[in-house]
Amino acid sequence: MGRVYNFSAGPAVLPEEVLKEAAEEMLDYKGTGMSVMEMSHRSKAYEEIIKTAEQDLRDLMNIPDNYKVLFLQGGASQQFAMIPMNLMKNGVADYIITGQWAKKAYQEAQMYGKANAIASSADATFSYIPDCSDLPISEDADYVYICENNTIYGTKFKTLPNTKGKTLVADVSSCFLSEPVDVTKYGVIYGGVQKNIGPAGVVIVIIREDLITEDTLPGTPTMLKYKIHADNASLYNTPPAYGIYICGKVFKWLKKMGGLAEMKKKNEEKAKILYDFLDESKMFKGTVRPEDRSLMNVPFVTGNEELDAKFVKEAKAAGFENLKGHRSVGGMRASIYNAMPKEGVEKLVEFMKEFEKNNA
Numbered sequence: 453m454g455r456v457y458n459f460s461a462g463p464a465v466l467p468e469e470v471l472k473e474a475a476e477e478m479l480d481y482k483g484t485g486m487s488v489m490e491m492s493h494r495s496k497a498y499e500e501i502i503k504t505a506e507q508d509l510r511d512l513m514n515i516p517d518n519y520k521v522l523f524l525q526g527g528a529s530q531q532f533a534m535i536p537m538n539l540m541k542n543g544v545a546d547y548i549i550t551g552q553w554a555k556k557a558y559q560e561a562q563m564y565g566k567a568n569a570i571a572s573s574a575d576a577t578f579s580y581i582p583d584c585s586d587l588p589i590s591e592d593a594d595y596v597y598i599c600e601n602n603t604i605y606g607t608k609f610k611t612l613p614n615t616k617g618k619t620l621v622a623d624v625s626s627c628f629l630s631e632p633v634d635v636t637k638y639g640v641i642y643g644g645v646q647k648n649i650g651p652a653g654v655v656i657v658i659i660r661e662d663l664i665t666e667d668t669l670p671g672t673p674t675m676l677k678y679k680i681h682a683d684n685a686s687l688y689n690t691p692p693a694y695g696i697y698i699c700g701k702v703f704k705w706l707k708k709m710g711g712l713a714e715m716k717k718k719n720e721e722k723a724k725i726l727y728d729f730l731d732e733s734k735m736f737k738g739t740v741r742p743e744d745r746s747l748m749n750v751p752f753v754t755g756n757e758e759l760d761a762k763f764v765k766e767a768k769a770a771g772f773e774n775l776k777g778h779r780s781v782g783g784m785r786a787s788i789y790n791a792m793p794k795e796g797v798e799k800l801v802e803f804m805k806e807f808e809k810n811n812a
């Protein structure tokens with residue numbers, strides 16, 4: 453069997469070129485006589501890999517010098533604790549609840565201080581992004597927290613919230629490197645890489661230097677202090693070395709593709725093919741308010757659970773994998789990350805048209 457079109461929300465599709473290159477280097481990385489998996493993270497060869505990865509990410513996102521780039525472990529979920537432990541100097545933070553990931557981060561933060569839910573779209577199953585232009589931001593909030601792209605519900609902040617001068621912290625796991633961002637608008641940008649960048653096991657944290665201090669909550673484990681990782685250039689202990697190596701290859705691939713402005717164009721084109729079809733179809737419907745639609749995760753339903761299940765099953769048999777919606781919402785979801793080729797989306801829409809005709 454050949455490769456399928458993989459619409460998984462994560463771990464997700466990676467560029468074929470990157471996988472082939474990694475395969476070629478598997479047994480002997482550039483004449484070292486060993487795989488990157490077998491290599492000391494203190495070796496010259498590995499130092500070159502991690503330094504180059506960081507520089508390429510800095511180039512792609514235009515990251516200013518007063519921000520650190522950290523390659524950490526524990527997934528995005530570990531950041532739910534690490535952020536309050538390191539940033540809650542006043543013991544207060546404001547959370548905007550736009551889905552399950554934001555809610556989990558909010559619940560975790562409650563263990564460390566006063567976390568306030570200052571806005572939510574729970575009233576309509578998180579199908580929209582609330583108006584965040586004039587929220588009741590707490591006077592003494594250490595930061596305002598958002599999940600910028602909601603992987604499960606398929607919404608995306610098109611405008612960042614007005615934080616009234618407070619530090620913005622954003623989980624960008626599922627929109628990382630999908631379009632250009634102005635890093636200076638954030639205190640912390642972080643994401644697990646298994647959605648849009650690389651293999652599971654790496655989380656990237658981009659953090660403004662003044663937020664990295666010794667002054668963490670009492671009892672914060674050494675491994676959960678940003679400072680220890682920043683002071684040691686992500687090599688305090690053994691990093692997820694092979695994962696970072698693959699991320700580095702994806703950064704090179706993105707540069708070759710023309711960078712993030714070009715990716716945004718491509719991603720808009722791909723998403724439009726699918727959304728245009730959803731808007732005209734009599735059977736399939738998108739579930740998100742149009743102005744808040746994500747370019748990366750596209751949930752849709754037929755309105756009939758049996759028909760949904762039939763669609764997912766027949767799509768799988770035709771080589772379109774992982775279209776089942778998240779277990780909490782049902783229906784379908786097509787994740788169309790950077791590495792999903794346009795043909796994948798075109799062929800999916802053709803398949804949906806056929807399905808609609810045959811099941812009308």
Ligand SMILES: *Cc1c(COP(=O)(O)O)cnc(C)c1O
Pocket residue numbers: 462526527528529530553599601602603623624625626644647
């Ligand atoms: C997948 C996901 C997470 C959880 O990531 P883990 O690496 O599994 O902890 C958190 N936030 C968002 C937006 C996600 O898509």
